[in-house]
Amino acid sequence: RGCSSIPDMGTCLSSRDWSGEVDRSGLKVHGEPCAWCGGVRCQSGSSSLCEPFDFLMHGQGLEFDTFFAKTTTSVAGCKDDNVLPTGNFSCLRKEPKGCGALRTASECLSSADGRNEPMMVGMKVAGQPCVWCGGGICSNNNSNLCEPFDYIVNGEKRAFVAFYAKKTFRIAGCKDAWPASLVSDLPTQHEPKKVYSRYIPGYVPPAIGPAPLVPWWVPERPKEDNISCLTFKPEGCSALRTMGECQSSRDGREEAKTWNGLHLHGEPCVWCGGEFCHSNGTTLCEPFDYLMHGEGRGFNTFYAKHLFKIASCQKGVPVPMFADYRCLEEQPQGCSAFRDATSCLGSKDG
Secondary structure (H helix, E strand, O other): OOHHHOOOHHHHOOOEOOOOOOEEOOEEOOOOEEEEOOOOOOEOOOOOOEEEHHHHHHOEOOOEOOEOOOOOOEEOOOOOOOOOOOOOOOOOEEEOOOHHHOOOHHHHOOEEEOOOOOEEOOEEOOOOEEEEOOOOOOEOOOOOOEEEHHHHHHOEOOOEOOEOOOOOOEEEEEEOOEEEEEOOOOOOOOOOOOOEOOOOOOOOOOOOOOOOOOOOOOOOOOOHHHOOOOEEEOOOHHHOOOHHHHOOEEEOOOOOOEEOOEEOOOOEEEEOOOOOOEOOOOOOEEEHHHHHHOEOOOEOOEOOOOOOEEOEEEOOEEEOOOOOOOOOEEEOOOHHHOOOHHHHHOEEEO
8 A cells, every 4th residue: 555554664674665656757656765754744745644655755845835844754774683692581580561562671581472462563573572672761662671582682773763772771681590680782783792790770679589580690590511520429519528539429319309499409519719609608619500599488687798710611620620640659747747838739648
C-alpha cells in the first residue's frame, strides 16, 4: 500500500515504497525509501505521517501546497545494528509482561523479555535480554527504566526519537549459572567481547543476604579441560588443610552434590590463602560454586576475596605444581636450616 499507509515511525524508517505506483507528476514513488515526518502530518494534501522520499521532498507545488515537516523529517536507511556481546543468557528468567514492566536494576538485569511478540515496530522483542538504563528513563517514548536489548539499543530514529541512556545502560547476562551485568560501548563491533560491569548505575547490592547480581570480581568457573587433571576428593574440598592438596583437587562428595542451589560435586577446589574462607567455619579450602556464590546463601561473609586461588591445570598438571624442580639439590637438614637466599633458592627439602 506504500509509505503513505504506514502509521508508525519504526515501520516507516525500516521500509521503502512498494505500492506499484511508479510516479506521480514525474515524482518517483515505487522503490523510494520512506520518509517519517516526526509524528506530524507530512503535507497539506493528505493526513499521512509517512511518504515516499522523492514525492515528499520535491512535491510541494506539484502534488500539494505545503510541506509541513521540513524540519522534522527522517529518511529510512540501512545501518549495521548493534549486536549483543557473546555469551550465555540462559540463566535469565523470562518476564511475561516484558522488560518495560521492571523498575529495579536487580529485576531488570536478571531478566529477558518473555512476551510472545517476536517483533515490535521492526525491533526484536521476545527472548531479548533486558537493558537497564542506569536508573533513568530509557527513551522519549515512555517512562520505562528497562527495555529489551534490540528495541532500545537499535530503535533510535526507528521506534523512538532518542535513546537517553547510551552512556549508562547495562545488559542482563549470566556468569556461569547466575545473573550478572554486562557493559558495552556503542556502536558495538561484530560479536563484541563479554565485559562484566564494575559499576551499575542505580543499583545497590543488599547489605544482608545474597546479592541478586554476581559481583564483577567473581571469576568464571574454569572450563572442564582446565580442571580435568584434578583429583576427586571423596571427603570434599572443605576437608583439605594444605595448599598442595587443595590446589590439585576437586570436590568428590557423592552424597552431597548440591547444597541450597550451590554445586559441590565436581567443583574445583579454591584455596583461601591459608586464612579462613568464610564466616561459617574454619575451612581453608572450599568448592568453587559454593564459595564464589555462597555469600548470603551458605554463609554471611566471604573472608578470602583478595586471597583465593582456584585449582586448575596447565599442560595436564595441577597449577602451581607444574614447575620443574629437578635442578634443585636435596638438603637433608631441611630448608629451614638455610640463612642465605642463594642456598635456599637452589635447594629442596630433603
